Amino acid sequence: MSDSPERLEVWCAGEDWCPITTTATLIGKKWHPVIIHRLLDSGPSGFNELKDDVDGISSKVLSDSLEDLQDKTLVDRKVISEQPFRVQYSLTERGRSLEDVITSMAQWGQEHLTEPTDPDGGIR
Numbered sequence: 001m002s003d004s005p006e007r008l009e010v011w012c013a014g015e016d017w018c019p020i021t022t023t024a025t026l027i028g029k030k031w032h033p034v035i036i037h038r039l040l041d042s043g044p045s046g047f048n049e050l051k052d053d054v055d056g057i058s059s060k061v062l063s064d065s066l067e068d069l070q071d072k073t074l075v076d077r078k079v080i081s082e083q084p085f086r087v088q089y090s091l092t093e094r095g096r097s098l099e100d101v102i103t104s105m106a107q108w109g110q111e112h113l114t115e116p117t118d119p120d121g122g123i124r
Contacts, residue, residue, distance in 0.1 A: 026072050031057055031065045037102050044090035
């Protein structure tokens, strides 16, 4: 891969909001921003390490999400050992370029979201 990643096609040509739609399509699935955040924070990680870092995700959903992020050229998968078989996931240059977006999402959430409460008024 070159130092300048190939530009992505905009999927709704001619509208002001197309770049937003395109970006949302890339990272709009529930776990995608979390996986990218964990890889930004921890660096390259194995599958089990990522599963532990992304609390609440099933192995199937993590596997499918990583495959989707690879297809979108945001995550790279590298085989690091054949016996035992181990792979390592890392962000591509394009994936790392989402750092400001992911950081902004986290900051917005910290400023505007509260813990859910149960009907009795306590935190769930």
